[in-house]
Amino acid sequence: MNNEFEQRMAVVTGASSGIGLAVSELLLQRGARVLAMSRSLGGLGALLERYPEQLFWYEGDVTREASLQGLAERAAELGEVHYLVPNAGIAKLAPGSDLQAFDEQWRINGAGAVNTFYALKAQLAQPASVVFISTFLRHLGFVGLGAYIATKAALSSLVRSLALEHANEGLRLNLVSPGPTATPIWNSLGLPDDALASVAGEVNARLVDNEFLSSEAVAEVVLFQLSQGARGVYGQDWVVDKGYTLR
Numbered sequence: 001m002n003n004e005f006e007q008r009m010a011v012v013t014g015a016s017s018g019i020g021l022a023v024s025e026l027l028l029q030r031g032a033r034v035l036a037m038s039r040s041l042g043g044l045g046a047l048l049e050r051y052p053e054q055l056f057w058y059e060g061d062v063t064r065e066a067s068l069q070g071l072a073e074r075a076a077e078l079g080e081v082h083y084l085v086p087n088a089g090i091a092k093l094a095p096g097s098d099l100q101a102f103d104e105q106w107r108i109n110g111a112g113a114v115n116t117f118y119a120l121k122a123q124l125a126q127p128a129s130v131v132f133i134s135t136f137l138r139h140l141g142f143v144g145l146g147a148y149i150a151t152k153a154a155l156s157s158l159v160r161s162l163a164l165e166h167a168n169e170g171l172r173l174n175l176v177s178p179g180p181t182a183t184p185i186w187n188s189l190g191l192p193d194d195a196l197a198s199v200a201g202e203v204n205a206r207l208v209d210n211e212f213l214s215s216e217a218v219a220e221v222v223l224f225q226l227s228q229g230a231r232g233v234y235g236q237d238w239v240v241d242k243g244y245t246l247r
């Protein structure tokens, strides 16, 4: 079977856990070389043992210009980049009055993602495919997550225009909006255990099979958007949420 990912180069940020780790692993399984960036090694340690020739870790922070510059320099050493997934993100609970919470999360979820794209742009192949990560909540409300959601909604809007701006350079930009996915991000919200369990119960009740998505289920869609199979798709934001937003 023809495998378009074989020997191609991918850059994934926020690759040490959750969805970024799953995207990295799937790309490696399909034969791609992956330059993975995160502040800590996390789950990439085990992947490095399994794919010592294909996987490269760059320790960095998407809010730091020097990190993004270093990432671009490392990519230039490894070869042109066919796939880019600026996935690094955080989610913090904050009251609606706390507008600083927007700034703090935008630095990573929005500016961090867009700056990653522009830092890597000179290394991107033509054609290249870029998939940003938004959220299923971008058209909904969720008490305490307003600032987080706003950063992702702004990113989704921005990427639509960027997709048009860069289409004639052979670059295809899209987004995937994961639904509730079983990753460490939920534990980092800052909720006590009992409150988290109660939120998880309410979320589960809206999912078709009452179970959070796996990171792998989201990663499969990201890989399809990266692939030639999605060559006609520009500036779209695909929700992968087991029906959460249908109810």
Ligand SMILES: NC(=O)c1ccc[n+]([C@@H]2O[C@H](COP(=O)([O-])OP(=O)(O)OC[C@H]3O[C@@H](n4cnc5c(N)ncnc54)[C@H](OP(=O)(O)O)[C@@H]3O)[C@@H](O)[C@H]2O)c1
Pocket: 013, 014, 015, 016, 017, 018, 019, 020, 037, 038, 039, 040, 041, 042, 060, 061, 062, 063, 087, 088, 089, 090, 091, 108, 109, 133, 134, 135, 136, 177, 178, 179, 180, 181, 182, 183, 184, 185, 186, 188
């Ligand atoms: N899980 C969900 O239900 C869900 C739903 C919708 C959207 N999303 C989005 O999916 C993406 C991945 O989240 P996840 O659920 O997989 O969460 P996760 O397991 O907490 O992973 C987040 C990743 O981002 C990295 N990261 C955080 N801040 C960073 C920074 N400043 N610089 C570089 N890397 C940074 C973390 O690594 P280090 O800490 O090692 O740097 C980690 O690898 C995020 O954009 C998130 O908003 C998740």
